[in-house]
Structures are given as C-alpha cells and as structure tokens.
Amino acid sequence: MERSPIEEIKSRLDIVEVISSYLPLKKCGANYRTLCPFHSEKTPSFFVSPTRQIWHCFGCGKSGDVFKFVMEIEGIEFGDALRILAKRAGVELKPVSPEYQKLKTERQRLYEICELACKFFEKQLEGKTGKEVVKYLVERGISEESIKKWRVGWAPETKRSLVDFLSKKGYKRDEIEKAGLVIKSETHEYFDRFRGRIIFPIFDINSQVIGFGGRIFKKEQGAKYINTPNTLIYDKSKVLYGLDKAKVEIRKKNFCILVEGYTDTILAHQAGFENTVSVSGTALTQYQLAILKRYSDNLYLAFDMDIAGDFATKRGIDLAQEAGFNIKVLILPKEKDPADIISKDPKEFEKIVLNAIAILDFYFQSAFSNFDKNTLEGKREILKVLLPVIKRVENKVEQSFWVSKLAKELDTREESIWEELEKLKLEERGIGLEREEEKILQRSREEVLEERLLTLILKFPDNLNLIDENSFSFFSQKGREVLESLKIKNKELSLETKEYFDILSLRAEVEEIEKEKVIPEIKFCLREIKLIKLKKELEKASKELKKAEEEKDEKRIKALIEKISQISKNLSKL
Incomplete structure (x- = not known):
C-alpha cells in the first residue's frame, strides 16, 4: 500500500537535522537541547528526541513533530509546512491528489505568483535593456x-x-495585488508596481521568493529603491536579505555581518564573507534579532553609524544589546559602503572585519570625537550618548569598567556618574517592536503531580507495583491509559495518549534524581493526587447535599451523607 505524502516526508527527514537548521542543538545523552525559541529563558528546556522524532519544551509546554515545529517557527499553516518539508525531503506533492488540493492555501498561491514573477524578471535580462543591466552590475563588481x-x-x-x-x-488580478506586485488605480486598473528597475528577489529562510526590491535604472525621477509592501508571506520587519544563503556560515563562523543593502550583501558573499545579511530598507527590529539569535550571539555592524542623528539605527542597536548580542562595529572609510570597498579591494574589507571594535568602544570614540569634553555643553552631550548605553550593560563588572573610564575621561568623580546612571530611565521600545506575548501553558497542581509520578515510573519501571489498580481511578484518562499500557504490555494507545506518553518518556530520559529519593517521591505524588481528587469529590458532594436538603429529597440526602462519610474515611487513611 502506497504511503501518504505526510508519512513519506516523516520517513525521509530526521527531526534533529530539520530543527538544527533553525536552532543550535547540543547533545544531551540520547537527546538534544537548546534554548526555547517560543519563550524567554536562560536555562535550556527545549528538547529534541531523535528516537521518537518529537520536540518538547518543558518550560512553555509546547511540543510536537517536525510539521508542528515548522508551523510554529515559521508562523504558517499545515499546508505550507507540508510543502516546505516535501521540498526538503524530495517528496513530490502531486497536484492531482485530493490531499494536495485541500492544503493548497492562499499563501501557496502567493508563493507561486512570486516564483513566476521572479522567473519573468530573470528572463528580461536577455533583452536589449536587460543586457545593459547585466553590464552595469558587472561594472559594479557583481559577477x-x-x-x-x-x-x-x-x-x-x-x-x-x-x-x-x-x-x-491563471492568476487573478486581486491575487497578484495581494502578492504586492501590482498597484490598483482609482479607476480599478492594474499596473505593474516595478517598472524600469533592477529587481532583487527577497527570499525566506527556505529560499522561497516572498518579495522584491527594485532599484532605479537609467532615469532620474522616482525613489532610488522601492520594495514589495507587507503581504501575507512578506513582512520586511521579519526578513533578513541573504539569510537563506548565510545561515550555515553564520553558525560556522559564529558571527554575522550586518549590512544595509542588496548589493552590499551580494558582493560580501562573492568575496567570501558568506556570513553577511542585510536589513534592506528597515531599521533593525527585534523580530530580525530573534531570528539571528538562532545562529549566533555575535553581531558585526557594517553601516553608517551616526550616533547623534540616526534614531532608528540607535534603537536597533539598543534592541540588540537588550537581546544579549555581543556587538562589534566595522569602521568604514567616510562616504564608503561595503560594496564600494569590496568591489575595489576585498582584502581591505577583510582587514576592516578583523579590526572591528566593540560597540562600547565605538560609542566612546564617536562621542568624544563629536563633542568637546572640556566644555560643560560637550560633557552634557557626551553623557546623553553614553549613559543609556552603559545602563544597558547587564554585567555589573563590565558596567563598572565603563563608568570608571567615563569618569576619568570627563575628569569627574565616579560617584557622580553612578548617580546620573541611577536617575536615568531607559525609553520604552517603539511601537511595533513590542515582544509578542509569550503563552506559557498553565497546568494545575494535579497535572504537574501526575506527570512527575508517571515520569518517575517510566524512568524506574520496577516501582510500578507501588500503584495498585484501585489507584488508577485517581488519574486522568491519559494517565490511566499510560499505567494500563505499562501493566499490560503491547496495549495500544490512542493518538493523544501516545503523544503524552512520548513526552513523558522524553522527560524520563532527561530527568536527574538520586535513586534513594525515587520511592518517597512516587509515594508523595500519589498521596497528593489522591488528596486533591478526594477533596474535590467532598466539595462536590457537599454542594449536592445542600441542594438535596433545599429540595427535601430524603433518599438523595441519605445517599450523599453516606458518600461524604466514605470520602472522609478515605481522606483520613492518607
């Protein structure tokens, strides 16, 4: 019998290989772990099990298979995750299959439109003007x-x-508009958005075309660059140009060079700096930083750094500092961008990268070269630039070093700097840069105790006899099924319970506990589970008794009194 595309994809792909293309996984026994990408944490609680082909975060409670991971990390529907993983696994999704038709989403249509548009633009390079474009790009140094x-x-x-x-x-005009490729006039006519422009396709992390940037060519009027507006598949605040081609090198070299433009990125890659990406038309956002954080904590900035004037650039750096990046700055010659330097002499750019300076050193150099430290006004401006940056340094030893350096440079007491630092309140993040609310799964004490007990039983199965079959009724439906499957070997589990069992098994593998503490802990968990359950039953029976008394239902009253008496006896035995 032929396997479904979903089963075929799962059989061909290893979940560890897929997740490690997004996150830096570290071996931990038979499993792998890393910091969870779905909530903030300092101790890794995100585990991947190659045996079970699942992932689970013991911090926020999210879990699933390879499809669920891609859906969560990319923020997409199942149909789009299916298509991404099918491409990765080399599985053909036949258009004739009902499964494919059902999962062909609006997003998929937009991806198809963007891919066809990209092919259309590429083909135009073969025409007369297209050949002039190629000549121009080659003259700029792009091969x-x-x-x-x-x-x-x-x-x-x-x-x-x-x-x-x-x-x-076969695509409708309103679909083409949704892909950001046309403009609709007041008279409801559709016109191409990009006309007379060199086109730079923008790719997502999986190298799918999601948008375009267009540079003016051979004409004076109009903006130098225009971009696809935000669409269902493209959000400029969440995309980094070139990351699909740079992600492996960023992880390998453990730092990312961040530039401003398309040509900067292309020429950097061409010259061997394949760990380069660009923000392309937007200030650095927290979403872009969160993506970069998956690959490295080290960021090298290679763009114009006007610390006094460029508010957006400074805000991006502040966000990077808050996100815990180690930031260095490439000191570029005045009026030059990376593309200018690389096209003339790639070795010169290599020297600049090697001589990158720490962000705090850069701020100090810039502040003291822009303002006169010997005047009161100059001191005030220097403090305005440097105090917020020093305030954001989390390490207190490092912070003390910079306070001492600043006091020495300004010829003032360290205490005065500390006082000013205390008074300073850092600005809130700008609109649109807020952290998305983290949803951490809230579990009841009963659920936590049950999971703990079952985890210990799975880790030390010899202790299964501590739970007699009369105690099974105190567990949830899933918990009972797990216990029954352990008592009766090869008992088939429901799909939901199988997922629960896999997560418990993963927890058992990573759990660390001294052997002598196991039995007392199992007994404690079982007693507490029973206690919670019996108290709930007592509360429920008491409410029912009150209602029966109001209704003067003597038969019901007698039965409930007996029930309450029995529950009370059971409680006293614990």
Missing part, C-alpha cells in the same frame, strides 16, 4: 555567476507586462 545565484532581474519600463504574464498563467 554574472552572482547575478544568477541571487536571481537578479529586470522589470521593463512597461505598464502591464508582468500583470498580463501572470494573468495568462
């Missing part, structure tokens, strides 16, 4: 190989070339 690798294209100076092309391929 023809890089043009193909990054799928650079050309949008012709026509009103409806792309929209007509996509319409003939």
Whole structure:
C-alpha cells in the first residue's frame, strides 16, 4: 500500500537535522537541547528526541513533530509546512491528489505568483535593456555567476507586462495585488508596481521568493529603491536579505555581518564573507534579532553609524544589546559602503572585519570625537550618548569598567556618574517592536503531580507495583491509559495518549534524581493526587447535599451523607 505524502516526508527527514537548521542543538545523552525559541529563558528546556522524532519544551509546554515545529517557527499553516518539508525531503506533492488540493492555501498561491514573477524578471535580462543591466552590475563588481545565484532581474519600463504574464498563467488580478506586485488605480486598473528597475528577489529562510526590491535604472525621477509592501508571506520587519544563503556560515563562523543593502550583501558573499545579511530598507527590529539569535550571539555592524542623528539605527542597536548580542562595529572609510570597498579591494574589507571594535568602544570614540569634553555643553552631550548605553550593560563588572573610564575621561568623580546612571530611565521600545506575548501553558497542581509520578515510573519501571489498580481511578484518562499500557504490555494507545506518553518518556530520559529519593517521591505524588481528587469529590458532594436538603429529597440526602462519610474515611487513611 502506497504511503501518504505526510508519512513519506516523516520517513525521509530526521527531526534533529530539520530543527538544527533553525536552532543550535547540543547533545544531551540520547537527546538534544537548546534554548526555547517560543519563550524567554536562560536555562535550556527545549528538547529534541531523535528516537521518537518529537520536540518538547518543558518550560512553555509546547511540543510536537517536525510539521508542528515548522508551523510554529515559521508562523504558517499545515499546508505550507507540508510543502516546505516535501521540498526538503524530495517528496513530490502531486497536484492531482485530493490531499494536495485541500492544503493548497492562499499563501501557496502567493508563493507561486512570486516564483513566476521572479522567473519573468530573470528572463528580461536577455533583452536589449536587460543586457545593459547585466553590464552595469558587472561594472559594479557583481559577477554574472552572482547575478544568477541571487536571481537578479529586470522589470521593463512597461505598464502591464508582468500583470498580463501572470494573468495568462491563471492568476487573478486581486491575487497578484495581494502578492504586492501590482498597484490598483482609482479607476480599478492594474499596473505593474516595478517598472524600469533592477529587481532583487527577497527570499525566506527556505529560499522561497516572498518579495522584491527594485532599484532605479537609467532615469532620474522616482525613489532610488522601492520594495514589495507587507503581504501575507512578506513582512520586511521579519526578513533578513541573504539569510537563506548565510545561515550555515553564520553558525560556522559564529558571527554575522550586518549590512544595509542588496548589493552590499551580494558582493560580501562573492568575496567570501558568506556570513553577511542585510536589513534592506528597515531599521533593525527585534523580530530580525530573534531570528539571528538562532545562529549566533555575535553581531558585526557594517553601516553608517551616526550616533547623534540616526534614531532608528540607535534603537536597533539598543534592541540588540537588550537581546544579549555581543556587538562589534566595522569602521568604514567616510562616504564608503561595503560594496564600494569590496568591489575595489576585498582584502581591505577583510582587514576592516578583523579590526572591528566593540560597540562600547565605538560609542566612546564617536562621542568624544563629536563633542568637546572640556566644555560643560560637550560633557552634557557626551553623557546623553553614553549613559543609556552603559545602563544597558547587564554585567555589573563590565558596567563598572565603563563608568570608571567615563569618569576619568570627563575628569569627574565616579560617584557622580553612578548617580546620573541611577536617575536615568531607559525609553520604552517603539511601537511595533513590542515582544509578542509569550503563552506559557498553565497546568494545575494535579497535572504537574501526575506527570512527575508517571515520569518517575517510566524512568524506574520496577516501582510500578507501588500503584495498585484501585489507584488508577485517581488519574486522568491519559494517565490511566499510560499505567494500563505499562501493566499490560503491547496495549495500544490512542493518538493523544501516545503523544503524552512520548513526552513523558522524553522527560524520563532527561530527568536527574538520586535513586534513594525515587520511592518517597512516587509515594508523595500519589498521596497528593489522591488528596486533591478526594477533596474535590467532598466539595462536590457537599454542594449536592445542600441542594438535596433545599429540595427535601430524603433518599438523595441519605445517599450523599453516606458518600461524604466514605470520602472522609478515605481522606483520613492518607
């Protein structure tokens, strides 16, 4: 019998390999662990089990298989996760299959539109103006190989070339508009968004085209760059240009070079700095930082750093500091960007990377070169720049070093700097940069005790006899099924209980407890579970008795009094 695409994908992909392409996993016994990407934590509680092909966070409670992980980390529906993993596993999803048709989502249509648009733009390079574009890019230092690798294209100076092309391929105009590729006029006419521009496709982490950037070419009017607006599949605040090609190198080299533009990124990769990405048209956001954090804690900034004037850049650096990044700054020659330096002499850029300075050193150098430390006004401006940066340093020893250095440079007492630091209140994060509310699964004490007890039984199965079959009724439905399956070997579990059993088994593998403490702990958990259950039953019976008394139901009253008496006796035995 032919396996379904879902089963085929699961059989071909290893969950450890998939998750490690997103997160840095460390071996922990038979399993792997890392910091959870779904909630803030300092001690890793996110585990991956290669044996069971599942993941679980013991901090926030989220768990699942490889499909669930991709859905959670990418923020997508099951159909999109299926398509991503099918591509990765080399499994063909046949368009004729009802499973494929059912899961073909609106997002999938937009991905298809963007991919076709990308091919359209690439094809235009073969025309007369397209060849001029290639010549221009080559003169800028971008090789023809890089043009193909990054799928650079050309949008012709026509009103409806792309929209007509996509319409003939069977896509509706409102779908093309949703992909951000056309503009709808007041008269309800559709025009290509990108006209007479060099096109840089923007890719997601899986190298799927999700948007475009367009650079002006051979004309004076219009913005130098325009980008796809935010769509269902593209949000510029959550995308880093080039990350799909840089993620492996970032992890390998353990630092990321962050630049501003498309050409900076392409030329950096071409010159061997394949750990380079760019923000492309947006200030650095916390969402982008959270993505980078999966690959490295070290960030090298290679763009114009006007500490006095560029509020957006400074806010991005503040966010990176708060996120715990080790930040260094590449000191670029004035009026030069990485593309200018690399196209002239890649070795020069290599020296700049090697000589990158720590962010605090950069702030000190900039503040003291921009303002006169010998005047009161100058001192005030220097403090305005440096105090918030020092305040954000979490390590107190490091913070003391910078306070001492600042006091010495300004020829003032350290105590005065500390006093000013105490008075300083750091600004709240800007609108749109708030942390998404973390949803941590809240469990009752009863659930926690049951999980703890079952985990210990799975870890030390010889102690199963401590729980007699009369005690099974005190457990949840899933808990009872687990206990029964341990008593009766090869008992089949329901799908929900199988997932629960796998998580408990994973917990048992990572659990550390001294052997002599196991039996007392099992007994304690069992007693507490019974106590909670019996108290709930007593409370329920008491309420029913009160109601029966109000209704003067003598038969019911007698039965409930007997029930309450029996529950009380059971409680006294514990």
